[in-house]
Amino acid sequence: xxxxxxxxxxxxxxxxxxxxxxxxxxxxxxxxxxxxxxxxxxxxxxxxxxxxxxxxxxxxxxxxxxxxxxxxxxxxxxxxxxxxxxxxxxxxxxxxxxxxxxxxxxxxxxxxxxxxxxxxxxxxxxxxxxxxxxxxxxxxxxxxxxxxxxxxxxxxxxxxxxxxxxxxxxxxxxxxxxxxxxxxxxxxxxxxxxxxxxxxxxxxxxxxxxxxxxxxxxxxx
Numbered sequence: 001x002x003x004x005x006x007x008x009x010x011x012x013x014x015x016x017x018x019x020x021x022x023x024x025x026x027x028x029x030x031x032x033x034x035x036x037x038x039x040x041x042x043x044x045x046x047x048x049x050x051x052x053x054x055x056x057x058x059x060x061x062x063x064x065x066x067x068x069x070x071x072x073x074x075x076x077x078x079x080x081x082x083x084x085x086x087x088x089x090x091x092x093x094x095x096x097x098x099x100x101x102x103x104x105x106x107x108x109x110x111x112x113x114x115x116x117x118x119x120x121x122x123x124x125x126x127x128x129x130x131x132x133x134x135x136x137x138x139x140x141x142x143x144x145x146x147x148x149x150x151x152x153x154x155x156x157x158x159x160x161x162x163x164x165x166x167x168x169x170x171x172x173x174x175x176x177x178x179x180x181x182x183x184x185x186x187x188x189x190x191x192x193x194x195x196x197x198x199x200x201x202x203x204x205x206x207x208x209x210x211x212x213x214x215x216x217x218x219x220x221x
Contacts, residue, residue: 005122006119008118009118021104022043024096033090034089035088036056036086037084038085039085040075040081040082040083042079042102043104045097047071047098049095050091050093051067051091052089062174076105079105140219142186142187145181146187146194164212199211199218
């Protein structure tokens with residue numbers, strides 16, 4: 001927890017107290033931690049494994065928001081805003097998850113000024129990320145958005161691009177389409193073109209980035 005942006009700069013003892021207020025559970029692959037519309041009465045921290053965050057639109061379409069496979073908090077939005085869950089969280093493999101009551105987490109934030117400052121910093125970064133996605137929709141074509149999303153799935157920050165040969169977690173064409181703001185059919189065509197140009201290759205259920213510089217150029221980086 002100390003290594004996460006949400007608790008950056010928070011005293012170790014305070015984080016230890018927070019950790020002791022929760023419990024660790026093992027969730028088998030294919031288990032929901034929560035469903036969209038559930039009360040947000042718990043906070044989660046992924047310790048080990050991989051989870052998928054998705055929601056269902058008013059038209060019934062499934063929208064993938066993120067796949068998480070590094071230790072971090074999950075489901076904090078509903079807790080902080082005191083609203084029902086805006087998305088569902090599903091385990092993609094066996095996962096260990098720390099769980100605590102929402103009130104425990106909110107009390108912790110209220111009693112630790114450094115945690116509150118870190119929270120504001122994280123929320124500001126999320127706003128910036130959403131604004132960047134809107135800019136991508138306005139100024140990048142679909143090829144650029146797909147290339148950029150593939151790179152983002154391979155590195156924590158686009159300031160440090162991955163090396164050639166980096167594999168990204170398995171993702172369906174439909175999920176990638178929802179992440180890029182395009183249709184599945186058009187995203188499939190873009191991926192096929194990238195493979196023909198040897199920018200990436202398919203390895204089972206995963207994609208391998210073969211020419212990162214080429215993808216970065218298409219993404220406008």
